[in-house]
Amino acid sequence: MQECYRDPYLNSFKAKVVDARDGVVLIEPNYFFSASGGQASDRGEISWEGRRAKVVDVVNESGKVLLKVDGDLPKKGEEINCVVDWERRYALMKAHTAEHMLFQALSRTFPGIYPEKVSLEPNSFSLFVRYTGSLDWNNVLRAEKMVNQVIREARPVHVHITKKSEVPADVRIKMERIEDEEVRIIEVEGFDKVACSGLHIKNTNELGVFCVSHITSDKPGVWKIDFLHGSDAVDFLLDTSKVALSSSQILGTNADRLEKTAANLLAAEERLRQEVKELSEIALAGLKQEEVNGTNLYLRIFSCLSQKLLQEWAGKLVKKEKTIVVFAVRGEKTASIITGRSRDLALDMRKIGEEAFRLMDGKGGGSESFVSGSGDPKKLDEAIRFIVGNVKR
Ligand SMILES: [Zn+2]
Structure with a gap:
């Protein structure tokens, strides 16, 4: 000891x-x-x-x-x-006590949760737990409120020394980890009892305020819960509250509707994605080509279609015989070009693209049959004229 x-x-x-x-x-x-x-x-x-x-x-x-x-x-x-170094020690004593309270509160909101390990370093407090379900924020919030309630109740924290063989049944303990014959039991009065070899505070009210700051899971079923106490917790809560209030202002909703609004936006985006996909198929089927020297030239300048979609389109079109595709997107700040040819043509698209991207004061790259790049939108027309000129030659 x-x-x-x-x-x-x-x-x-x-x-x-x-x-x-x-x-x-x-x-x-x-x-x-x-x-x-x-x-x-x-x-x-x-x-x-x-x-x-x-x-x-x-x-x-x-x-x-x-x-x-x-x-x-x-x-x-x-x-x-x-x-x-008292500032360091005291912050860690508080964190250790808070960790016990957090686990107890979590075990009441997430039945079946199991403590994995604890990491209490200066300015970085984490509790690792095993839990097969998802740690949803509604229940985490319930646990956080429970911890803050226990802080406000100013409960004494007791230390009991007991023989290993006489540890009461209501104590959380990993017997295999206890080396000494004597066990230190930390009791947050009327709330939690756990065997622990760390240092703790005398009363829960020394914590001031508690909050969870981050939850991550790198391994399936294992969760890392970061937490804060005292003024760090207050600062975090205020900063996070600002983000929520400001985001809800941007979205024209109330903070308590923010989660719902975010979910609705995501669902709307997914629907739009599907619609764009369907409309793309229609647009792609309707794209007109121009016949140049016995090859089919698909030339089109768009204003906002995604690179990914145009890559897909161009990729599909160059599967046709004797085909050349020149797609461009003229954005406000940059313009991009995607150009490719079918395998049965001999043009070196990499060489043509290199010069075209240089004309746009930009850069790009690709293979001999397919290239993409971007540059100055004001110089897009010149670059396209250059590519088409090479095709017509
Ligand atoms: Zn402890």
Whole structure:
């Protein structure tokens, strides 16, 4: 058991150097925390007789909590002043407590959810859970509200030490991970009990505000839930609220209708996509060609059709015998050209395209039979004249 468990709020103390060599110091007592329960190690400073060193890491080696220091090295037997980086430690203590509350709240809103692991680093707090369903935001919001309610209720957080064999049934514990005979149980009074080797706050109200900031899933069934507390949470909530309010203004709807509006827009877009596809088939069938020197030339300048669609069209048309396609889109800022030929023709489209794109002050590329590129819309006509001139030659 680490000494800091006795009083996680003790952030400045005197200690005696038991051993010091190669940038590693062993002190007694040692209230620095070494990483455990997913919570990052402490940082801080030690000083003595006008000399000082930064504590750059705290590690646990075979049960000994050692300080890795950068700076002067104290002598064995020296009495030193120790200061824990309290801002870092306290933020992590709050995050650890919040993580317990979050999991408890999630387990009440998503039955069958399972804790995978925790990662509590300065400014980056994440809870990983296993859940086969989808973590929908409505239920996540219910869990977040539950956590904030428990914060407002200012519930005490208790630490109980118990024998491994006597852990009560209502405690969340992964027995296989417990190495000691004694187990630390962290209880958010009347809300949650879990075995944990991290450091925690005394009362839930120290958290101020809690929110989930991001949910991602890189592996099927495993979710990473990022969260914030205190002023970081308030800032995030205000920023996100601004995005929602501003987006709803742009879309001419109310913020509470935003999700519905977004879903409607997506559905409308999908319908339009289908319609464009159908109309394209009709338009493609009706495209007129011009006969030039025994070849069929399809030449057309559009104002806004997508490159992808024109590529598809051109690809279909050049499957016909003795065919050349020159499609262009004249946009406001750029113009693009797609040009290709059927296999039975000998024109080097790459060479022709290169010169055409150069005439447009643009660039492009492709194969000997099919090229595409873009450039200045004011110079599109000149580029097209060049391509057609080569076809007619
Ligand atoms: Zn904990």
